Amino acid sequence: MLKIEDLRVSYGGIEAVKGISFTVEEGQIVTLIGANGAGKSTTLRTVVGLVKAAGGSITYNDEQLIGLSTDQIVKKGITLVPEGRRVFPDLTVLENLKIGAYTRNDDLTEDLEWIYSLFPRLKERHWQRAGTLSGGEQQMLAVGRALMSRPKLLMMDEPSLGLAPLIVQDIFSIIQEINRQGVTILLIEQNANMALRIAEVGHVLETGRITLSGAGKDLLSNEAVRAAYLGKSK
Amino acid sequence: MFTFTLPELLQQMANGLTVGCLYALVAIGYTMVYGILRLINFAHCDIFMMSMYFCFYSISVFSLPWPVALLLVVVATALLGVLIEKAAYRPLREAPRISLLISAIGVSYLLENLATVLFTGVPRSFPAVGSLQKIVNLGDVRVQQLAIYAPVIMLLLLAALLYLINKTKTGMAMRAASKDFETARLMGINVNKTISVTFLVGSALAAVGAVIWGQKYSQIQPYVGVMPGLKCFIAAVIGGIGNIKGAVVGSLMLGMLEILMVWRFSALSGFKDAFAFIILIIILIFKPTGLFGETFVDKV
Numbered sequence: 001m002l003k004i005e006d007l008r009v010s011y012g013g014i015e016a017v018k019g020i021s022f023t024v025e026e027g028q029i030v031t032l033i034g035a036n037g038a039g040k041s042t043t044l045r046t047v048v049g050l051v052k053a054a055g056g057s058i059t060y061n062d063e064q065l066i067g068l069s070t071d072q073i074v075k076k077g078i079t080l081v082p083e084g085r086r087v088f089p090d091l092t093v094l095e096n097l098k099i100g101a102y103t104r105n106d107d108l109t110e111d112l113e114w115i116y117s118l119f120p121r122l123k124e125r126h127w128q129r130a131g132t133l134s135g136g137e138q139q140m141l142a143v144g145r146a147l148m149s150r151p152k153l154l155m156m157d158e159p160s161l162g163l164a165p166l167i168v169q170d171i172f173s174i175i176q177e178i179n180r181q182g183v184t185i186l187l188i189e190q191n192a193n194m195a196l197r198i199a200e201v202g203h204v205l206e207t208g209r210i211t212l213s214g215a216g217k218d219l220l221s222n223e224a225v226r227a228a229y230l231g232k233s234k
Numbered sequence: 235m236f237t238f239t240l241p242e243l244l245q246q247m248a249n250g251l252t253v254g255c256l257y258a259l260v261a262i263g264y265t266m267v268y269g270i271l272r273l274i275n276f277a278h279c280d281i282f283m284m285s286m287y288f289c290f291y292s293i294s295v296f297s298l299p300w301p302v303a304l305l306l307v308v309v310a311t312a313l314l315g316v317l318i319e320k321a322a323y324r325p326l327r328e329a330p331r332i333s334l335l336i337s338a339i340g341v342s343y344l345l346e347n348l349a350t351v352l353f354t355g356v357p358r359s360f361p362a363v364g365s366l367q368k369i370v371n372l373g374d375v376r377v378q379q380l381a382i383y384a385p386v387i388m389l390l391l392l393a394a395l396l397y398l399i400n401k402t403k404t405g406m407a408m409r410a411a412s413k414d415f416e417t418a419r420l421m422g423i424n425v426n427k428t429i430s431v432t433f434l435v436g437s438a439l440a441a442v443g444a445v446i447w448g449q450k451y452s453q454i455q456p457y458v459g460v461m462p463g464l465k466c467f468i469a470a471v472i473g474g475i476g477n478i479k480g481a482v483v484g485s486l487m488l489g490m491l492e493i494l495m496v497w498r499f500s501a502l503s504g505f506k507d508a509f510a511f512i513i514l515i516i517i518l519i520f521k522p523t524g525l526f527g528e529t530f531v532d533k534v
Binding site: 056 | 421
């Protein structure tokens with residue numbers, strides 16, 4: 001579905017992503033894990049066209065994405081839940097969800113029902129300004145808003161960041177639920193433990209390169225990964 | 235000094251209302267552009283000036299019937315606004331905000347000098363549009379027809395604008411882009427197009443303002459936009475820049491206060507323009523975000 005080949009991205013002379021390649025198959029949950037500055041966010045931001053690639057290729061169903069603008073890419077069915085949630089704080093929950101459906105012109109009733117069934121809290125608070133929600137609720141709203149565009153590929157940038165452990169569990173089980181309903185997921189996380197548990201495939205990024213790839217479960221038990229990201233060195 | 239008759243007061247208030255409505259049409263353009271780009275578009279007053287020349291040429295020089303001319307003027311001015319955004323502001327989208335401001339000042343000088351070259355500095359007299367300049371009697375109050383039409387036109391356009399912003403998808407895109415470009419893009423919004431629409435609408439409103447302005451103050455020259463532009467900017471700041479209703483209220487207040495001051499303190503009428511700036515200073519001291527100003531959460 002999504003194929004990244006030899007992707008390179010630079011910021012003002014510094015190469016943040018140094019030639020990475022991986023694929024995401026339809027229906028999978030794929031995760032990229034790695035420390036701060038490894039190039040995870042940059043990779044996702046390049047896929048949606050917020051950052052320009054310096055080289056390589058990104059194809060989505062055999063269509064080249066590099067060179068397209070973000071709105072064109074979103075219209076193809078790819079969306080990104082940005083780091084830090086970035087909900088529109090002055091707009092209500094409902095308005096935020098409606099903006100998520102900006103690319104669509106059909107009836108939204110069914111989708112709103114769907115989002116509300118995934119996140120009942122959003123239904124209770126649909127009239128509230130998004131800025132008054134708690135961090136976890138804002139994350140739910142950010143995910144719900146992204147789903148309103150009916151994406152085929154949903155990318156998430158650190159959805160667990162700054163959330164209490166219980167809420168993190170909620171979010172991850174909802175991610176699995178969304179995946180079961182047919183949305184392919186590309187997830188980046190520092191919470192490697194949680195991410196690898198739900199992912200079919202994981203890739204470890206270190207300073208702009210993929211150093212290790214494998215099934216989520218295998219990576220969970222991999223010594224090097226455990227030492228570096230799970231804090232369980234021998 | 236404080237003795238006057240009711241018709242006199244009404245007469246002056248009608249004047250104040252007209253001026254306020256004119257300010258509002260231009261002030262909305264300042265406030266909309268500020269809302270989305272966080273830019274004080276110094277070129278806006280010169281777009282207003284160009285619009286007056288467009289009107290002068292289409293009516294006085296090419297003798298077009300005024301409804302056709304009016305339509306042409308609005309379209310041409312709106313396109314000029316979009317063109318300026320494309321040429322002078324879009325390339326600086328990722329640049330620091332101060333570069334954008336300098337670019338706006340540059341465009342302002344460019345337009346003023348361009349107008350001097352193209353149209354010469356000789357003052358022209360603005361053509362009459364329809365019967366707007368005719369005097370009508372409302373009881374004891376004698377006003378130009380303009381005094382009746384200006385508020386009606388302004389309110390109709392304001393209603394249309396608020397509908398556009400609050401009820402349409404384009405408006406939704408404008409509201410989203412004014413908060414956060416990047417997230418707006420992630421929603422599938424074409425931010426550049428949205429900004430173009432903002433300039434289109436703001437400039438079209440300024441064009442309507444310019445035509446009505448010309449009915450009241452009929453002399454035009456290349457710097458004719460500067461003082462009204464500053465006043466309208468002040469009005470937008472008084473109302474809370476970025477807020478459309480604020481810009482309208484600020485404009486009506488400023489127009490009314492100016493006219494009433496000149497009327498009651500006619501000895502001070504020479505200071506009419508200074509008066510607007512004094513109000514600005516007072517507002518900036520006591521309520522820097524303006525009457526309806528948003529509590530600024532700076533973009534992160």
